[in-house]
Amino acid sequence: MSHRRSPRFDAISVAFAWAIPVTVLLLALFYQSERLLIIQNHGYQSHAQTHARLWTAWTAPFLSMDIGHAVADAFAWGVAALIARALALLNRAMLAVAWVWPVCNWALMLWPQPVAVVGLSGPVFALLGATVAIATLTPGLRKHAAIGLSYLVIRLTLDAAWTQPTGPSLIWDWQVVHAVHLTGAVAGLAAGLAVEVVSRWLQRS
Numbered sequence: 001m002s003h004r005r006s007p008r009f010d011a012i013s014v015a016f017a018w019a020i021p022v023t024v025l026l027l028a029l030f031y032q033s034e035r036l037l038i039i040q041n042h043g044y045q046s047h048a049q050t051h052a053r054l055w056t057a058w059t060a061p062f063l064s065m066d067i068g069h070a071v072a073d074a075f076a077w078g079v080a081a082l083i084a085r086a087l088a089l090l091n092r093a094m095l096a097v098a099w100v101w102p103v104c105n106w107a108l109m110l111w112p113q114p115v116a117v118v119g120l121s122g123p124v125f126a127l128l129g130a131t132v133a134i135a136t137l138t139p140g141l142r143k144h145a146a147i148g149l150s151y152l153v154i155r156l157t158l159d160a161a162w163t164q165p166t167g168p169s170l171i172w173d174w175q176v177v178h179a180v181h182l183t184g185a186v187a188g189l190a191a192g193l194a195v196e197v198v199s200r201w202l203q204r205s
Contacts, residue, residue: 013091016098017081021074024062024120028070057102063118065174073120080127083148087141089134092199096130096191097123107183111165117177122184128152129188130195137196152185 064070084090104122108115128148135145159167165179 010091013094014085017085017090017094018078020062020120020123021077024064024070024074024077027062028064028067031064057105060105060116060118061101061120061123065118065172069119069172073124076124077120077127080124080131084127084131087131087135087144089131089138089141092134092195093127093130093192096134096188096195097126099194100126100187100191103187104180104184107187108165108177108179110183111179113165115165115177115179117180121177122180122187125152125181125184126188126191129185129190130192131188133189133192134196137193137200156182156185 064073081090084093101123104126105117108117129152132145132148132152135141135148138145159178159181161178161182166175166177169176
């Protein structure tokens with residue numbers, strides 16, 4: 001089934017897709033220049049302890065532990081966005097991510113111990129999950145979907161967030177929150193399926 005694409009919607013999707021990593025980098029530079037990085041001592045702790053509040057679930061993905069973290073997040077988001085764009089799925093994938101943006105953090109409350117996170121990891125995995133879900137239902141893209149799903153399964157299995165929601169990083173000096181990778185991927189897969197099903201239903205009606 002072919003999808004009619006709106007040039008305006010495509011342009012908006014692309015603009016939002018690239019505005020996200022730019023915002024992350026600009027905020028990191030601002031906090032660095034003002035010596036107010038969120039991760040410094042009590043600033044990060046207070047933010048982490050209030051992650052269940054609605055506003056932090058929306059804003060936490062834009063915050064970074066430091067400049068290196070911001071660059072890594074921006075790069076990962078850019079790769080995920082480029083994959084979706086190359087498959088002509090960016091507009092629908094971005095719509096799915098918009099639906100579940102805060103869910104990646106809200107779902108962390110499902111773990112027995114408190115888990116808090118800042119950074120784009122959740123939305124990145126949500127974008128990948130949404131792209132995989134939509135590609136699975138799109139003729140001609142199922143091989144790509146299988147590759148993407150294989151990557152997600154392998155990565156999430158290695159993370160094993162169900163047994164270790166956080167773990168040491170080989171690169172950074174802080175704990176990596178594996179749990180947000182899982183919640184992001186699951187939320188993205190579900191939202192991607194929902195977006196595709198609703199899109200097809202609207203086209204038929």
